[in-house]
Amino acid sequence: MRAEAKGERRGRGKAQNGREAAEFETDDMDERIIAALRQNGRIANRDLARDMGVNEATVRTRLRRLEEANMLRVVAMRDLSAMGFEYLAPVGVQVKGRAATAVGEELARLERVITVNVAIGTHDLEIQVVSSSLAEMEELLTNVIAKIDGVERLFPSLALKVLKYNPEWAPL
Structure with missing residues (x-):
């Protein structure tokens, strides 16, 4: 087994059918995409690609791969305090x-x-x-x-x- 490169993260996602997916590695670009989506889950792929200096197809492909491996899901989260839950x-x-x-x-x-x-x-x-x-x-x-x-x-x-x-x- 090879040593992981700096910034590379390993994980095992679940396939859509619930079965274990093959070992999956994220790299720095994947992590940058994830970080950008944490800041703004509604950012357009076009804007994300421009901010990262890559083409939109690259972002779209990486997002699809992360989603298919169930390593990423963009969801809305409630702000409990803003909803009155103190x-x-x-x-x-x-x-x-x-x-x-x-x-x-x-x-x-x-x-x-x-x-x-x-x-x-x-x-x-x-x-x-x-x-x-x-x-x-x-x-x-x-x-x-x-x-x-x-x-x-x-x-x-x-x-x-x-x-x-x-x-x-x-x-x-």
Whole structure:
């Protein structure tokens, strides 16, 4: 196996049919395209090509290759603060009497629950909840989430200030 060149990144994407794709390498140009799309997901291929000093066909081909390997997806992301969600709470959930996955699937259907992860460790599930007020957060935690069948105990925290949130790795 050859050593990776500087700036080259390896990954294994999933093909559109869900099967594992062949090993895929991104280079500096791919990373520059991705970085530009992080800044402006609506930039035209023509403008992106001009900014990068390449022709539009090169950008189009590379984007198609990244998308087909499921290494890149351009999506709209909500700005939670701009939408009025001033409170973010990471919550550990202990489950009893029901499969953690089943409880997690039910939690995932709640609009204000923005992430659900099955975990190993102290908590069976780790979730994130958003709300527009502390009263709404209290209602969600005590009268909605805590009442779901299988939820034994909640371990909520309240994010006072989000210092880093890296949306480039989401959604999964």
